[in-house]
Amino acid sequence: MTKLSxxxxxxxxxxxxxxxxxxAGNIHGGEIIKMxxxxxYASARRYARSNVVTARIDExxxxxPIMIGDLVTCTAQVVYVGTxxxxxxxxxxxxxxxxEGKKRALSAYFTMVALDKKGKPAHIATLELKTPEEEKAFAEGQKRYEIHKQRKTR
Ligand SMILES: CC(C)(COP(=O)(O)OP(=O)(O)OC[C@H]1O[C@@H](n2cnc3c(N)ncnc32)[C@H](O)[C@@H]1OP(=O)(O)O)[C@@H](O)C(=O)NCCC(=O)NCCS
Structure with a gap:
């Protein structure tokens, strides 16, 4: 089964x-990370259609600065999938x-793991890539995935 990013x-x-x-009116970083x-979580759960947990956050x-009264919008999208x-x-x-106008305050890479009903990692659908941008994001995600894997086996 394949799914679209x-x-x-x-x-x-x-x-x-x-x-x-x-x-001083600056929003705490932890509040932004929670959002x-x-x-x-919602993006990964929508993709996996199962429980998911955060395994890692990179970069x-x-x-x-983000101040009181600012409108903050988080956009999340699955760009790479392993098993x-x-x-x-x-x-x-x-x-x-x-x-007028909005600014990019930050971005980060979240590794989310799908779990089955017993809490064990569960297989998820493969990703169908439609655009050159999606292919690029997938290749970059794969590089980070392989680096994590190598670190874990050391
Ligand atoms: C994430 C978790 C389920 C992984 O369990 P595990 O026994 O290490 O499982 P595995 O080694 O089989 O790894 C499962 C997948 O997670 C990935 N993974 C595990 N730890 C990772 C890490 N630190 N960074 C990136 N990926 C990781 C593996 O690469 C693997 O990916 P793949 O199936 O696509 O190849 C487990 O570590 C866990 O439950 N952590 C706590 C999660 C949590 O509670 N988060 C909220 C924090 S408050």
């Missing part, structure tokens, strides 16, 4: 409220709702 796309948006911020993890780097694991790219866009 585009069918796994999930968007989560939220206006940032004061209880998520420090005294990203929720988006990755979290905050490029821009039971999926790589989900999550991007975070930030919009000041008192100005």
């Amino acid at each position: 585009s069918d796994s796309i999930i968007y989560i948006s939220e206006v940032m409220m004061p209880h998520k911020a420090n005294v 990203m993890d929720s988006a990755a 979290v780097e905050f490029h821009l 039971s694991s999926m790589e989900v790219v999550v991007t975070v866009d930030v919009e000041d709702l008192e100005a």
